[in-house]
Amino acid sequence: MVPDLDVSIRPGSDIAQAMVPDLYVIQKVRKETDDTFTLELQEKSGRHTLSYAPGQFNMVYVFGVGEIPISISGDPASPVLVHTTRAVGTVTRVMARLRRGDMVGLRGPFGTGWPVREARGHDVVIVAGGIGLAPLRPTLYEVLSHRDEFGKVVLLYGTRTPSDILFREELEQWRARFDLEVHVTVDRADSGWRGNVGVVTALIHKSPFDPEKTIAMVCGPEIMMRFTALEMQKRGVNSDSIYLSLERNMKCGIGLCGHCQFGLFFVCKDGPVFRYSRIKDLMVKREI
Amino acid sequence: METLERILAEHPFFKDLSEPYLQLVTGCASNVRFEPEKFIFREGEEANQFYLIRQGRVALQIFAPDRGQITVETLEEGDILGWSWLIPPYNWHFDARVLELTRAIALDGKCLRRKCEEDHNLGYELLKRFAHIIEQRLSSTRLQVLDMYGA
Numbered sequence: 001m002v003p004d005l006d007v008s009i010r011p012g013s014d015i016a017q018a019m020v021p022d023l024y025v026i027q028k029v030r031k032e033t034d035d036t037f038t039l040e041l042q043e044k045s046g047r048h049t050l051s052y053a054p055g056q057f058n059m060v061y062v063f064g065v066g067e068i069p070i071s072i073s074g075d076p077a078s079p080v081l082v083h084t085t086r087a088v089g090t091v092t093r094v095m096a097r098l099r100r101g102d103m104v105g106l107r108g109p110f111g112t113g114w115p116v117r118e119a120r121g122h123d124v125v126i127v128a129g130g131i132g133l134a135p136l137r138p139t140l141y142e143v144l145s146h147r148d149e150f151g152k153v154v155l156l157y158g159t160r161t162p163s164d165i166l167f168r169e170e171l172e173q174w175r176a177r178f179d180l181e182v183h184v185t186v187d188r189a190d191s192g193w194r195g196n197v198g199v200v201t202a203l204i205h206k207s208p209f210d211p212e213k214t215i216a217m218v219c220g221p222e223i224m225m226r227f228t229a230l231e232m233q234k235r236g237v238n239s240d241s242i243y244l245s246l247e248r249n250m251k252c253g254i255g256l257c258g259h260c261q262f263g264l265f266f267v268c269k270d271g272p273v274f275r276y277s278r279i280k281d282l283m284v285k286r287e288i
Numbered sequence: 289m290e291t292l293e294r295i296l297a298e299h300p301f302f303k304d305l306s307e308p309y310l311q312l313v314t315g316c317a318s319n320v321r322f323e324p325e326k327f328i329f330r331e332g333e334e335a336n337q338f339y340l341i342r343q344g345r346v347a348l349q350i351f352a353p354d355r356g357q358i359t360v361e362t363l364e365e366g367d368i369l370g371w372s373w374l375i376p377p378y379n380w381h382f383d384a385r386v387l388e389l390t391r392a393i394a395l396d397g398k399c400l401r402r403k404c405e406e407d408h409n410l411g412y413e414l415l416k417r418f419a420h421i422i423e424q425r426l427s428s429t430r431l432q433v434l435d436m437y438g439a
Contacts, residue, residue: 130437160437187432191349191357194387198361199431202424206366221436227427 018254021061021105022048026098027080032166036131037096038073038084041106049079053113054138055217055245055273058083059253061105062098066091069250069268071135072109076142081106084134084166110253112273114139115243119215123151125207125237127228129158129200129220133166135245135272136219140174147179154181154207158200158224162186162193181208200224204231211236217273219245226283229276242276263288292317295393299340301368301417309410316399321391322346328369328384335372335380336398341365344390348382360432361425362387371418373397 023044030038043049050058052072060083061067068091074082087096098104116139124143128136143150155174159165165184175182183203185196196203201224214237218228225244232242248260248267255269263282265271282288293314296302302310320339322328328339328346346369347359360382363369372380374397404411 158437160435164437185362187435187437189359190355191347191359191385193359196362196364197347197359199428201431202428223431223434224436227431 015254015256018107019252021059021067021107024081024104024106026100026102026104029099032084033164035088036084036086036166038082039095039098039104040074041081041083041104042079043081044103050081050109052076052109052138054116054142055113055135056109056111057135057250057253057272058106058108059110059250060095061107062091062095063103063105065094067105067107067251068092069110069253071245071272073134073137074141076138077145084131084137086131107253110250110268112271114217114245114273115215116142119143119217120146120149121151121213122241123154123209123214125154125156125204125209125214125216125232127156127200127204127216127218127220127232129224129228130160130164131166132218132220132224132245133157136217137167137170139217144177144180151213152181152209153179154209155183156200156203156207157182157184158186158203158220159184160187162189162195183207199227201227201231204228204235214241216242217245218242218276222246222283229280239277239280240275243273244276244279245272246274246279247272292319292393295342296340300366301340301421305413309413312403312410313395313400316396316403317393318396319391320394321389322386324386324389326386328386328390329380330383331380333380335370335378336396337394338368338370338373338397339392339394341367341369342391342393344392345387346390347385347387349385350382357383357385361428368418368421370397371422373401374415374418 024041025044026039027042028040032038054076057069057071059067060070070083070085073084085092087093126136143153174180185198185200185203189197216232216237218225229242246267248262250268251257251259253268255266260267296314297310341363343365345362345364348361349357349359351357
């Protein structure tokens with residue numbers, strides 16, 4: 001006889017607690033590009049700040065519309081919680097219309113972060129595509145705030161067109177630094193653009209890093225990440241030293257509901273940041 | 289002083305090319321310099337050179353009446369510009385516009401074509417090297433065509 005399974009969730013338990021959103025008030029809304037925007041949030045009572053690791057995400061709930069996972073894009077050392085996202089679905093389109101003083105529900109932080117601690121003493125190569133720069137920005141803040149503890153730091157960033165470039169002012173500030181190598185490229189441009197045109201993967205073989213002591217962190221569309229990982233390996237970076245952030249249909253955020261199952265993993269709990277060597281075989285399986 | 293032969297020998301494109309072939313290629317090479325906004329070549333013109341960019345940035349562009357000049361790729365220090373000299377009917381398919389002051393080594397394609405016809409081993413060595421560049425550009429172009437960052 002199969003025993004009855006107790007799947008009830010007791011009020012007050014850790015799981016139940018993780019499913020209850022806290023109230024956050026929007027302090028600022030900033031339009032980044034035509035279809036991306038940044039929200040700065042503060043917990044309603046103003047008494048709590050959320051600590052998180054770069055690369056983690058929160059489930060953000062637009063009341064009456066729905067809840068979605070959004071990576072944290074701000075500085076982990078700052079008390080302000082920052083999320084940057086693109087208005088592409090039902091929830092994000094409504095979210096894009098929210099204004100200062102509006103309230104959202106928030107659960108988190110969830111998932112694994114970028115290996116910033118492990119990267120100490122190594123060269124750090126950050127490769128971002130499109131909105132993928134947002135989840136990597138906290139890593140850059142953290143690396144730059146402990147700059148002496150890392151070797152060369154390289155940011156390679158690709159977008160579709162010049163008007164899609166995120167965090168433009170910050171990129172200019174980073175580019176002006178002598179201890180950070182920044183290369184931006186776009187897939188296509190008119191003649192007014194004086195920068196690079198070409199895919200972000202083409203920047204890898206020209207970048208000044210030592211492949212044997214490099215940790216690479218990659219975030220962007222999955223095709224871009226796959227080709228980036230291949231280029232990194234061609235340069236001599238070990239697949240154990242390449243980290244990718246995956247995106248799947250995440251719902252509960254705690255590995256309970258199974259929506260984001262990816263082979264043996266739940267992206268919300270075991271990811272979103274994975275070592276490439278752990279998932280490279282799964283990434284080319286269509287059935288997963 | 290850096291001689292042309294030494295510069296060519298140190299460039300990854302000519303890596304491991306035998307000494308006699310390197311001398312032969314050097315015989316077809318010259319230093320060139322292009323000011324910003326100048327065109328190194330224009331679409332439809334005869335393609336009789338290729339370039340090893342030593343400094344600067346060049347945009348490969350194509351003109352569309354409804355969209356103006358569109359940049360499809362930029363090339364910079366270390367990159368090879370042009371392979372139409374190798375493939376009949378030897379005409380450029382794009383404009384090459386200088387974005388920043390560019391210094392390069394120009395290689396005379398007509399001269400090299402003749403030498404490759406005379407010595408097929410040299411022809412094979414050069415083709416292998418260009419095939420690698422063409423493969424890289426084709427892969428990049430496929431990713432661009434995929435429009436990865438689209439919705």
